[in-house]
Amino acid sequence: MKTESGIAIQPVYTPESIVGIAPPPLPGRYPFTRGIQEDMYRGKLWTMRQYAGFSTAAESNKRYHYLLKQGVMGLSVAFDLPTQIGYDSDHALSDGEVGKVGVAIDTLEDMQELFKGIELEKVSTSMTINSTAFILLAFYVALAKRQGADLTKITGTIQNDILKEYAARGTYIYPPKPSMRIITDIFEWCAANLPKWNTISISGYHIREAGSTAAQEVAFTLSNGKAYVKAALSKGLDINVFGKRLSFFFNAHNNLFEEIAKFRAARKMWAIIMKDLGATDPKAMMLRFHAQTGGSTLTAQQPLNNIARVTIQTLAAVLGGTQSLHTNGYDEALSLPTEQAAQIALRTQQVVAFESGVAGTADPLAGSYFVESLTNEMEEKAWQIIHTIDAMGGSVTAIEQGFMQDEIARSAYNFQKGVETGEQIVVGVNKFQALETNDTPVFRIDDSIRKIQTAKIEAIKNKRDNEKAMLCLANISQAAKSGQNLMPVVIEAVESLCTLGEISDVLRKEFGEYKG
Numbered sequence: 177m178k179t180e181s182g183i184a185i186q187p188v189y190t191p192e193s194i195v196g197i198a199p200p201p202l203p204g205r206y207p208f209t210r211g212i213q214e215d216m217y218r219g220k221l222w223t224m225r226q227y228a229g230f231s232t233a234a235e236s237n238k239r240y241h242y243l244l245k246q247g248v249m250g251l252s253v254a255f256d257l258p259t260q261i262g263y264d265s266d267h268a269l270s271d272g273e274v275g276k277v278g279v280a281i282d283t284l285e286d287m288q289e290l291f292k293g294i295e296l297e298k299v300s301t302s303m304t305i306n307s308t309a310f311i312l313l314a315f316y317v318a319l320a321k322r323q324g325a326d327l328t329k330i331t332g333t334i335q336n337d338i339l340k341e342y343a344a345r346g347t348y349i350y351p352p353k354p355s356m357r358i359i360t361d362i363f364e365w366c367a368a369n370l371p372k373w374n375t376i377s378i379s380g381y382h383i384r385e386a387g388s389t390a391a392q393e394v395a396f397t398l399s400n401g402k403a404y405v406k407a408a409l410s411k412g413l414d415i416n417v418f419g420k421r422l423s424f425f426f427n428a429h430n431n432l433f434e435e436i437a438k439f440r441a442a443r444k445m446w447a448i449i450m451k452d453l454g455a456t457d458p459k460a461m462m463l464r465f466h467a468q469t470g471g472s473t474l475t476a477q478q479p480l481n482n483i484a485r486v487t488i489q490t491l492a493a494v495l496g497g498t499q500s501l502h503t504n505g506y507d508e509a510l511s512l513p514t515e516q517a518a519q520i521a522l523r524t525q526q527v528v529a530f531e532s533g534v535a536g537t538a539d540p541l542a543g544s545y546f547v548e549s550l551t552n553e554m555e556e557k558a559w560q561i562i563h564t565i566d567a568m569g570g571s572v573t574a575i576e577q578g579f580m581q582d583e584i585a586r587s588a589y590n591f592q593k594g595v596e597t598g599e600q601i602v603v604g605v606n607k608f609q610a611l612e613t614n615d616t617p618v619f620r621i622d623d624s625i626r627k628i629q630t631a632k633i634e635a636i637k638n639k640r641d642n643e644k645a646m647l648c649l650a651n652i653s654q655a656a657k658s659g660q661n662l663m664p665v666v667i668e669a670v671e672s673l674c675t676l677g678e679i680s681d682v683l684r685k686e687f688g689e690y691k692g
Contacts, residue, residue, distance in 0.1 A: 189545035207447035217535035223500035229254030229279035233289035239490035254278035262680025265629030333374035365663035387588020395561035417674035419460030439496030478604035
């Protein structure tokens with residue numbers, strides 16, 4: 177028997193299974209295998225987030241208020257595809273996509289509507305956005321200023337991980353080099369102005385969703401992390417400062433023990449990497465991560481089975497030491513989650529937190545012959561892949577040469593082949609099928625949303641000072657040419673009601689577009 181990562185599982189594990197493996201230090205101590213805090217969840221539970229965003233800002237705002245009343249501790253914003261790739265809702269290429277997989281955000285006014293009745297100083301917000309992350313962050317900062325918030329107290333995260341877009345997801349705009357420049361501009365600006373903001377969430381989640389194994393997820397994610405750190409160092413930034421604001425985003429899949437081992441190994445490996453790159457502050461070596469249950473594991477067949485899958489994945493993330501967690505709705509193989517599905521997903525976290533006992537002690541599986549052996553083997557497999565990438569010249573080169581993409585595709589093919597041959601059992605899909613009528617309620621988005629957003633954009637362009645807006649866009653163009661940090665001029669532009677598409681288009685002219 178082997179895991180998806182190719183790790184052989186023994187029938188039984190004994191003290192001999194961990195001979196030669198050094199016992200990990202206590203939680204809160206380098207290299208943090210057992211967790212980044214000494215008392216872990218005894219001191220503070222993980223942040224319970226629910227990823228939400230759809231239709232217009234006003235509709236998403238209603239869902240956020242609903243989730244906050246249900247007990248979520250932080251918001252997690254999903255953006256529609258046009259927002260993710262830098263097109264306004266009125267652009268021809270946005271047709272059919274506005275508000276579908278997330279909320280449409282074209283201007284600062286949309287952002288204000290999205291967070292109506294929510295004080296940004298009092299809520300932690302995570303935004304899953306990459307190629308346009310700098311613009312969405314500018315919207316958020318501008319809104320915080322409108323609210324009179326103290327920017328030094330604003331907390332949250334932008335994903336801002338462009339390398340995995342080239343490797344696995346595809347919502348890139350600009351070529352790698354200028355994209356990396358934008359990311360380090362964000363690092364630099366936030367260090368001085370938004371000190372509690374996590375400037376990047378280096379993401380293995382989408383790599384895993386695209387079909388990678390657990391070991392590949394760790395290796396590709398940490399390799400990308402190294403590339404971001406090296407880019408920041410080359411700009412003269414202090415690793416002990418920006419290193420504390422790096423965060424990670426991992427997937428939680430069904431193989432409970434492999435996933436726990438993955439999280440433990442990743443923490444240890446990142447601490448070693450950061451120390452090797454020059455970090456001396458232990459907090460700059462800590463791998464802090466958000467986890468989300470595996471969307472690709474959810475099935476349209478017998479969708480209520482997904483509640484069990486999400487529960488297993490929740491346990492994996494918590495036993496693995498996550499800092500925050502989103503749990504998927506059972507209906508997400510069919511549509512965006514209904515309110516009922518979102519509530520059940522949140523209640524799953526709450527039951528685990530308050531009824532299961534797993535939060536009572538730090539790293540409760542430490543010392544298990546099986547878990548320690550599996551953690552060690554996961555680490556060894558991931559290091560092998562990282563060394564291969566390093567030999568190629570790092571992540572950017574590995575992506576440009578198609579190495580990561582090919583490895584992910586091969587793993588995805590092998591998994592699907594296993595499902596089709598029956599070697600890989602998926603309950604309700606290739607075994608234990610049932611005749612069923614599809615009566616699961618689904619959440620649908622009205623196509624009229626594009627007309628609403630288009631009218632709003634037109635109204636804003638009519639009311640704004642267009643001369644000032646054009647000057648702001650010219651300033652962005654000049655900053656792109658000169659190497660000046662882009663964040664101040666982008667914030668000025670969004671405050672002058674420039675649209676997301678206008679700002680993106682200025683940089684398309686300066687940086688070009690990546691064709692893949």
